[in-house]
Amino acid sequence: MNRKFLVAIFAVLLVGIGACTTASRPDLTGMSFSSEPLLGKVVWHDLITEDIDTAQKFYTGLFGWTFENSNGARGENYLLARNNNVYVAGMVEVDAAQDGNKYSRWLPYISVADVDMAASSAVAAGGKIAGEAQNVNIGRVAAIVDPQGAVIGLVRSNIGDPDDTTTAAEPGRAVWNELLANDPASAAVFYSSLAGYDTHTIPRRGGEYTVLSNNGTQRSGIFKNPAEEDYTPIWITAFGVVDPVAAAAKAESLGGSIILPVSPQFRDGTTALITDPSGAILVLQQWSWNGEES
Amino acid sequence: MKKTNRASALFALLLTSLSLAACDGNVGIGMSVGVPVGNHGYMSVGGTRWH
Numbered sequence: 001m002n003r004k005f006l007v008a009i010f011a012v013l014l015v016g017i018g019a020c021t022t023a024s025r026p027d028l029t030g031m032s033f034s035s036e037p038l039l040g041k042v043v044w045h046d047l048i049t050e051d052i053d054t055a056q057k058f059y060t061g062l063f064g065w066t067f068e069n070s071n072g073a074r075g076e077n078y079l080l081a082r083n084n085n086v087y088v089a090g091m092v093e094v095d096a097a098q099d100g101n102k103y104s105r106w107l108p109y110i111s112v113a114d115v116d117m118a119a120s121s122a123v124a125a126g127g128k129i130a131g132e133a134q135n136v137n138i139g140r141v142a143a144i145v146d147p148q149g150a151v152i153g154l155v156r157s158n159i160g161d162p163d164d165t166t167t168a169a170e171p172g173r174a175v176w177n178e179l180l181a182n183d184p185a186s187a188a189v190f191y192s193s194l195a196g197y198d199t200h201t202i203p204r205r206g207g208e209y210t211v212l213s214n215n216g217t218q219r220s221g222i223f224k225n226p227a228e229e230d231y232t233p234i235w236i237t238a239f240g241v242v243d244p245v246a247a248a249a250k251a252e253s254l255g256g257s258i259i260l261p262v263s264p265q266f267r268d269g270t271t272a273l274i275t276d277p278s279g280a281i282l283v284l285q286q287w288s289w290n291g292e293e294s
Numbered sequence: 295m296k297k298t299n300r301a302s303a304l305f306a307l308l309l310t311s312l313s314l315a316a317c318d319g320n321v322g323i324g325m326s327v328g329v330p331v332g333n334h335g336y337m338s339v340g341g342t343r344w345h
Contacts, residue, residue: 046324090324101331102331137322153325158320208345267341
């Protein structure tokens with residue numbers, strides 16, 4: 001009897017390990033990671049969506065991503081997206097709200113040294129907590145609302161951050177993140193304090209653009225929201241495409257919407273601003289693939 | 295003998311728990327934030343203001 005019991009226990013063990021290694025364990029062989037956190041770098045993007053099935057079809061058609069099932073922070077339906085051999089994003093499903101508000105968004109995660117301390121300092125500086133600090137697959141994470149209202153994620157990875165070679169700009173990968181702020185100057189001060197950025201404001205296309213850098217590497221940007229009046233600021237993620245006109249048309253054919261089409265007046269014809277079928281905003285950005293925006 | 299069996303069973307259960315815990319993997323986050331996106335129709339006001 002005891003012997004049978006032991007055999008049964010070991011059988012469960014073997015089945016568990018087998019299922020783990022063949023179905024659920026991410027294959028990271030195509031990625032390399034830094035030994036130390038790349039502070040200030042956006043190291044992960046999650047799509048929070050009210051329709052994960054439609055989102056999966058949309059991004060498969062638009063970028064050619066493939067997907068693997070994983071587990072969300074609280075057991076939600078969660079997918080990992082791969083662009084060739086690199087994990088580039090996640091998709092977490094939320095219930096459609098009954099209050100008429102839309103919750104679908106791309107959420108970038110900035111690497112910080114200490115998630116809890118960064119979240120506390122954000123609150124002390126006038127921000128709010130959007131997602132309590134917690135342990136998840138990648139490590140420890142939280143999300144905050146900055147003092148002007150934009151939501152951003154914070155992460156400290158257990159295995160180091162994907163290095164700049166792994167995340168080098170390619171079609172179908174996030175190539176840039178930028179904040180549309182009502183007050184870019186105060187936003188720059190806030191994020192500089194949050195993630196240790198060096199800030200550099202430059203004249204660009206008739207206005208000003210603030211670049212957030214860390215150790216000489218440009219990580220993201222801030223500019224004044226394009227309206228005359230104040231709106232809730234938002235972080236927007238740009239994904240690399242070869243041909244933004246064709247990509248925007250493809251997005252539209254897959255159920256997305258074009259907010260701003262490609263035009264010479266809009267960032268020299270390199271950019272389209274779209275939403276996916278559930279309303280999440282993203283930029284389609286032509287990239288020269290040598291590290292420079294086209 | 296009984297003690298040995300019990301220890302073996304506990305060890306096996308521990309290993310099973312650890313292996314299943316590791317199944318979650320080490321990429322991905324999957325955290326929801328309950329913050330409405332708001333109306334961003336203003337973004338279409340004109341590309342010239344996208345500096």
